[in-house]
Amino acid sequence: MPLITTPNLDAGDDFYEALLSAHHGLDIDASHAFNARLILLLANHIGRQDVLLEALAAAARANPVSTDAPTPGVASPRGQA
Amino acid sequence: MDTPVDYQRIVYPYRRSPDQDAHAHGKARHPVVVVGAGPVGLAAAIDLALQGVPVVLLNNDGRLSVGSRALCFAKRTLEILDRLGCGQRLVDKGVSWNVGRVFFRDEQVYQFDLLAESGHQRPAFVNLQQYYVEGFLVERAQSLPLIDLRWHHGVTGLTQHGDHVALEIETPEGPYTLLADHVVACDGSRSTMRRLVGQESHGRTFKDRFLIADVRMDAPFPAERWFWFDPPFHPGQSVLLHRQPDGVWRIDFQLGWDADPELEKRPDRILPRVRTLMREASIAAGGDGAVPEVELVWASVYTFACMRMDSFRHGRILFAGDAAHGVSPFGARGANSGIQDADNLAWKLAAVIQGRAPDALLDTYAREREIAADENILNSTRSTDFITPKSEVSRLFRDATLTLAKEFDFARRLVNSGRLSVPTQQYGKPAADAPIRIDGRDDWLLRQMQPGRFTLMVFDDETVITSDEELLVLRIDDRADAQGLVRQRYDARPGTAVLLRPDQHVCARWRDVPSAAAISAATRRAMALEESAECL
Numbered sequence: 001m002p003l004i005t006t007p008n009l010d011a012g013d014d015f016y017e018a019l020l021s022a023h024h025g026l027d028i029d030a031s032h033a034f035n036a037r038l039i040l041l042l043a044n045h046i047g048r049q050d051v052l053l054e055a056l057a058a059a060a061r062a063n064p065v066s067t068d069a070p071t072p073g074v075a076s077p078r079g080q081a
Numbered sequence: 082m083d084t085p086v087d088y089q090r091i092v093y094p095y096r097r098s099p100d101q102d103a104h105a106h107g108k109a110r111h112p113v114v115v116v117g118a119g120p121v122g123l124a125a126a127i128d129l130a131l132q133g134v135p136v137v138l139l140n141n142d143g144r145l146s147v148g149s150r151a152l153c154f155a156k157r158t159l160e161i162l163d164r165l166g167c168g169q170r171l172v173d174k175g176v177s178w179n180v181g182r183v184f185f186r187d188e189q190v191y192q193f194d195l196l197a198e199s200g201h202q203r204p205a206f207v208n209l210q211q212y213y214v215e216g217f218l219v220e221r222a223q224s225l226p227l228i229d230l231r232w233h234h235g236v237t238g239l240t241q242h243g244d245h246v247a248l249e250i251e252t253p254e255g256p257y258t259l260l261a262d263h264v265v266a267c268d269g270s271r272s273t274m275r276r277l278v279g280q281e282s283h284g285r286t287f288k289d290r291f292l293i294a295d296v297r298m299d300a301p302f303p304a305e306r307w308f309w310f311d312p313p314f315h316p317g318q319s320v321l322l323h324r325q326p327d328g329v330w331r332i333d334f335q336l337g338w339d340a341d342p343e344l345e346k347r348p349d350r351i352l353p354r355v356r357t358l359m360r361e362a363s364i365a366a367g368g369d370g371a372v373p374e375v376e377l378v379w380a381s382v383y384t385f386a387c388m389r390m391d392s393f394r395h396g397r398i399l400f401a402g403d404a405a406h407g408v409s410p411f412g413a414r415g416a417n418s419g420i421q422d423a424d425n426l427a428w429k430l431a432a433v434i435q436g437r438a439p440d441a442l443l444d445t446y447a448r449e450r451e452i453a454a455d456e457n458i459l460n461s462t463r464s465t466d467f468i469t470p471k472s473e474v475s476r477l478f479r480d481a482t483l484t485l486a487k488e489f490d491f492a493r494r495l496v497n498s499g500r501l502s503v504p505t506q507q508y509g510k511p512a513a514d515a516p517i518r519i520d521g522r523d524d525w526l527l528r529q530m531q532p533g534r535f536t537l538m539v540f541d542d543e544t545v546i547t548s549d550e551e552l553l554v555l556r557i558d559d560r561a562d563a564q565g566l567v568r569q570r571y572d573a574r575p576g577t578a579v580l581l582r583p584d585q586h587v588c589a590r591w592r593d594v595p596s597a598a599a600i601s602a603a604t605r606r607a608m609a610l611e612e613s614a615e616c617l
Contacts (some may be wrong), residue, residue, distance in 0.1 A: 032477055033477060033480065033481055033484075036477045036478050036480075036481035037481045037484060037485055039478075039481075040478070040481055040482060040485055040492060040495070041485070041489075044489075044491040044492075
């Protein structure tokens with residue numbers, strides 16, 4: 001099953017509101033930490049490595065500048081960047 | 082019974098070898114010279130000798146390891162050392178442990194048990210100072226007449242020829258030349274042998290410094306591995322605590338790149354760190370925060386790199402252990418993987434020397450252990466990246482993982498305080514141990530296997546095995562496998578057969594009783610006598 005990019009949320013507007021509410025009152029460091037925890041929870045829920053790699057790649061496409069950063073998930077076996 | 086030998090102070094004497102007077106009638110030539118009498122070189126030499134191969138083992142000085150160094154010896158290593166006749170001494174002297182605890186800031190986030198099932202002779206790990214391991218191996222080597230162990234004989238030069246290697250040896254009485262059909266280079270991370278063949282290890286050096294402190298103290302903690310991320314007594318860094326024999330504890334403090342190594346090695350810097358840790362750890366363990374008397378035994382400030390040589394074989398020279406590859410200390414993958422190198426190499430080298438296998442078998446040593454090194458390097462690099470985040474976002478995810486780990490099991494699997502050494506399974510699984518009954522007494526499966534021999538396990542009373550190979554046939558029936566654990570761990574049914582190499586790795590298995598031709602083909606493939614159908 002590939003990454004779902006067509007509309008798939010039960011209640012999109014409600015989710016969006018809940019997401020912003022969850023950040024309400026947090027300073028930027030706390031918001032970053034919250035997001036990191038959220039990403040890890042959602043990633044575990046998804047589970048499948050191929051879907052997660054697709055999501056990483058899709059998110060990376062919107063990066064402001066194209067960099068020569070390594071492709072997500074393609075680790076060198078020698079651990080070199 | 083404990084031996085009175087002080088392995089930390091003993092200096093083995095130089096002895097003149099008859100080879101040093103051999104110039105008049107041609108230079109001395111030996112089938113194998115092993116360079117370096119550390120854990121890896123000693124294991125290789127003992128293993129070769131047990132298979133009937135005479136070995137010259139050289140060491141450039143007369144001392145064992147200074148400080149506890151390797152410390153954590155893994156289950157698979159203990160099983161290899163059992164085969165070499167030393168495992169029990171390590172276990173008797175060492176501190177066995179299976180449980181680890183992980184703390185984040187001032188709380189425990191979880192604990193784990195590395196050996197959660199029963200029915201294994203050996204624990205997940207034994208902590209034992211490296212000099213004890215070396216001392217026990219030296220005494221084992223000295224009991225084997227086929228090993229000629231030469232202290233204070235250091236290699237200073239070499240020349241590779243078509244059918245041998247010429248080594249230039251320096252001794253307190255001057256130099257001599259030694260010829261060897263094969264050389265096993267186990268001379269450590271700053272390997273002279275590696276330099277002499279013009280090779281370097283390649284990889285990644287980490288910009289961080291760590292302090293290792295061995296302290297003697299009467300501490301009330303259990304035999305467990307305790308790891309702190311960002312503890313209040315050492316903010317922003319990591320700390321690792323291990324118990325050793327003789328009332329000694331290993332404490333590993335991450336210091337950061339800017340720390341001054343000379344300053345940090347001073348007892349007046351180390352002891353306050355230890356006392357603070359002890360106070361906090363005592364309180365965390367439900368104690369009253371009392372700090373015991375602390376005596377500093379040994380300290381070292383180190384950096385590390387994850388790297389390896391491009392090839393572990395250079396002609397007739399085989400590289401093993403730290404000489405061939407380096408890892409970070411997180412995961413105890415240094416000495417353990419080095420001893421696994423020796424385990425992989427010894428039976429192959431013996432078979433080649435004794436004319437039972439072609440030279441190509443030695444290429445499989447290099448290929449298999451390069452794969453293992455890559456796996457160890459990958460694990461140890463990932464651990465290091467988790468333990469010492471190199472960017473703000475890396476620290477963000479690290480801390481998020483640790484925070485979630487308190488509540489969620491999935492996050493505990495992501496916490497990486499070291500992926501503790503287990504053998505690679507990429508070229509066949511190492512045989513799992515299990516309890517068995519042999520001749521009416523309780524014993525262990527792995528103890529039945531013999532140096533240099535393939536083992537065929539069959540799983541019923543009736544199977545008739547015909548084979549031309551010099552196999553050890555182990556019959557695992559209801560009587561031998563009363564608990565059923567052998568059959569469970571090998572997924573065996575009546576008719577199943579499992580073929581193990583001399584290094585106890587599975588190299589073939591059958592669901593139905595194999596023919597003599599099938600057994601022969603599998604054995605010959607493992608010996609590189611036939612082209613393997615599948616490449617690694």
